[in-house]
Amino acid sequence: MATSTPALPHPRRRLRCSVAPVSVTDHADFLTLLALTTSGGHLPAEAGAVLTLPPQGPLNTHGPALCLTAQPRRGTNQSPIGALFASFPDWAATHPLAQANPYLTEILSRRALLVYGLAVAPQHRRQGIARALLAETEQRARAVGYRMITLIHTPDLAPFYQRLGYISAHNVTIAMPGPAMGLTxxxxxxxxxxxxxxxxxxxxLPGAPGPVVSALLPGWGLSAEARFEAGRLIT
Structure with missing residues (x-):
């Protein structure tokens, strides 16, 4: 999922903020902010319950999820002004290839991270808050061995994410040793x-419906001659 922060050409002055795991006292504000998220999917139904769980892995802050807030470093109001919810990708379990091979779900859930929700309070948008939340998420994920981060967004946000190093498309393919995994x-x-x-x-690649991710894991790379033919990835 993606932030509702618009990708406007003239950002406001950056607001210095601190990004940290959501605290118990900020649970309500965190969920209120996440309700501002707009995307093609939806937050996990158990997002509120997840906030009550101890972390289940080195990346996670609450249960199976990474839950972060951004708060201003100065001022009397220290309520969260930004929120991010990330976890293993739902497609890692629901894609037909993963359902046919449960081991694939385990592999992908430890190497790819999906940002389900990213939102900033309306009065603080275009001040670098979403950028700070994503930067902290990427740093944490990279430190524990994740190799890719992904999210879903509306087309108007493509320029914003492109400035942060993301590549966006309606169709993305993940190369694998066998059939490729298409995300549409x-x-x-x-x-x-x-x-x-x-x-x-x-x-x-020639003939591909969109960008192709290679080497998400060793052995999932592509040769220089890789291409698509009749909708299939030829490596």
Missing amino acids: QPLPYMTAVKPLVPSVRVRH
């Missing part, structure tokens, strides 16, 4: 992907 969003929504390590690449 219903119009008008788009998937944005960003490698977190140099070995992961996002390529544009």
Whole structure:
């Protein structure tokens, strides 16, 4: 999922903020901010319950999720002004290839991170808050071995994410040793992907419906001659 912050050409002056895991006292504000999120999917139904759980992994702050808030460093109001909710990608479990091979779900859930919700309070948009939340998320994910971050957004936000190093498209393909995994969003929504390590690449191949992610794991790379033929990835 993606922030409702518009990608406008003239940002306001940056607001210095602190990004940290959401605290118990900020649960209500966190969920209120996330309700501002607009995307092609939806927040996990259990998002509120997740906030009561201890972390289940080195990246996670609450249960299976990474829940972060942004707060201004100065001023008397220290309520969150930005919120981010990320976890393993739903498509890692629901895609037909993953359902046919549960081990694939385990692999993908430890190497790809999906931002389900990213939102900023309306009065603080275009001040670098969403950028700060994403930067902290990427740093945390990279530190524990994640290799790619992804999110869903509306077309108007594509320039914003592109400035942060993301590549957006309606169709994204993940290369694998066997059949490739295609991720297609219903119009008008788009998937944005960003490698977190140099070995992961996002390529544009002849005949491909959109960008192709290679080397998400060793053995999932592509040759220089890779291409698409009749809708299939030829490596």
